Amino acid sequence: MNLVEYKDTNELNPAFAERVAGLLKDAIKAKGCASLVVSGGSTPLPFFKALSQIELAWDKVTITLADERWVDADHKDSNTSLVKNNLLQNNAAVATFAEIKTSEASAFGAEASVTASLSGLPQPLDVLILGMGEDGHTASLFPCSEQIAEGFASDDLVIAVQPTTAPHERMSLTLKSLLNAQQIFLHIVGKSKKDVLDKALAADDKFEMPIRAILQQNDVPVDVIYTETKL
Numbered sequence: 621m622n623l624v625e626y627k628d629t630n631e632l633n634p635a636f637a638e639r640v641a642g643l644l645k646d647a648i649k650a651k652g653c654a655s656l657v658v659s660g661g662s663t664p665l666p667f668f669k670a671l672s673q674i675e676l677a678w679d680k681v682t683i684t685l686a687d688e689r690w691v692d693a694d695h696k697d698s699n700t701s702l703v704k705n706n707l708l709q710n711n712a713a714v715a716t717f718a719e720i721k722t723s724e725a726s727a728f729g730a731e732a733s734v735t736a737s738l739s740g741l742p743q744p745l746d747v748l749i750l751g752m753g754e755d756g757h758t759a760s761l762f763p764c765s766e767q768i769a770e771g772f773a774s775d776d777l778v779i780a781v782q783p784t785t786a787p788h789e790r791m792s793l794t795l796k797s798l799l800n801a802q803q804i805f806l807h808i809v810g811k812s813k814k815d816v817l818d819k820a821l822a823a824d825d826k827f828e829m830p831i832r833a834i835l836q837q838n839d840v841p842v843d844v845i846y847t848e849t850k851l
């Protein structure tokens with residue numbers, strides 16, 4: 621794990637966007653296409669705006685989400701709408717978006733249709749950007765959920781999850797899917813998230829803090845992109 625710290629979000633967002641864009645350009649040069657998996661929540665919004673403005677062959681990039689809350693597109697908690705309204709804009713408007721929210725009423729039973737929606741996603745993933753909750757969840761691998769052991773052990777691409785300490789059913793990439801990446805970034809902003817990171821690094825029970833399964837592995841490089849100061 622490599623910690624990359626910035627003075628503030630005004631410095632972090634363009635620099636992180638250039639770093640991600642560089643990796644996507646390298647992948648396109650090497651194989652003609654690239655995959656980018658992003659997270660939702662509140663942290664990535666200004667970074668999405670910065671990334672959307674970078675010039676690259678976005679028509680060769682497939683974007684998807686590491687997880688989604690099972691809500692309609694017009695719900696304020698929709699990660700899909702966050703991506704559509706902030707990342708799939710400007711130069712990035714021509715990227716392909718593989719959605720992980722489908723029309724089923726429940727996430728439970730929708731795994732097959734979500735897996736089908738992801739069938740065109742180039743794998744291994746070129747860039748995976750994760751967030752982290754105060755409870756140490758990442759994607760929607762929640763420590764509180766009944767599905768956490770299966771989320772760690774499953775060979776499937778996605779898993780439906782019902783958190784008990786956060787709202788909404790979720791659809792999440794499984795741990796195996798998340799680790800099928802060339803480069804992982806953990807994007808965190810603020811001292812409280814840094815405290816969670818430090819706690820995650822201080823012990824090894826991944827069921828207590830699922831982010832440990834990402835941080836404490838040696839197969840995929842992980843850069844933590846961090847600033848304490850949100851402007």
Ligand SMILES: O=C1O[C@H](COP(=O)(O)O)[C@@H](O)[C@H](O)[C@H]1O
Binds near residue numbers: 750752
């Ligand atoms: O519920 C979720 O939370 C995490 C962290 O979100 P943030 O608001 O603290 O940035 C996020 O990474 C995940 O995609 C989201 O569904």
